[in-house]
Amino acid sequence: MELKKCVRCGKFFASDVDVCHECEKKDLADLSKLKGFFADNYVAGVSKVQISASTGISTKNLNRYLGYEEFNGIYVTEDANENGVEKLSTGNVNL
Ligand SMILES: [Zn+2]
Numbered sequence: 001m002e003l004k005k006c007v008r009c010g011k012f013f014a015s016d017v018d019v020c021h022e023c024e025k026k027d028l029a030d031l032s033k034l035k036g037f038f039a040d041n042y043v044a045g046v047s048k049v050q051i052s053a054s055t056g057i058s059t060k061n062l063n064r065y066l067g068y069e070e071f072n073g074i075y076v077t078e079d080a081n082e083n084g085v086e087k088l089s090t091g092n093v094n095l
Helices: 021-041 048-055 059-066 085-089
Strands: 003-006 012-014
Touching: 012 085, 021 059, 048 059
Parallel strands: none
Antiparallel strands: 003 012
16 A cells, blocks of 8 residues: 555545545545436536536536546536526525
């Protein structure tokens, strides 16, 4: 096991994963929010900015999660576009 820098808070820690023990818990909470978002509100091409606004997950962390294998089939754009905000706001999003 080597010493790594946590990608989330920058703390050094020894582990095989990318985040420290504290952030692992936060990651799990974020991931369950993200999965909930995709289950309830996903439209193809939804932007990272919109997901971030709805879930409170930072775009930096979002980028990391979206690289995970489990989100392979999900199509997300970088920023809001013409089929973005209006379409999403007609859904049942509780902000
Ligand atoms: Zn950390």
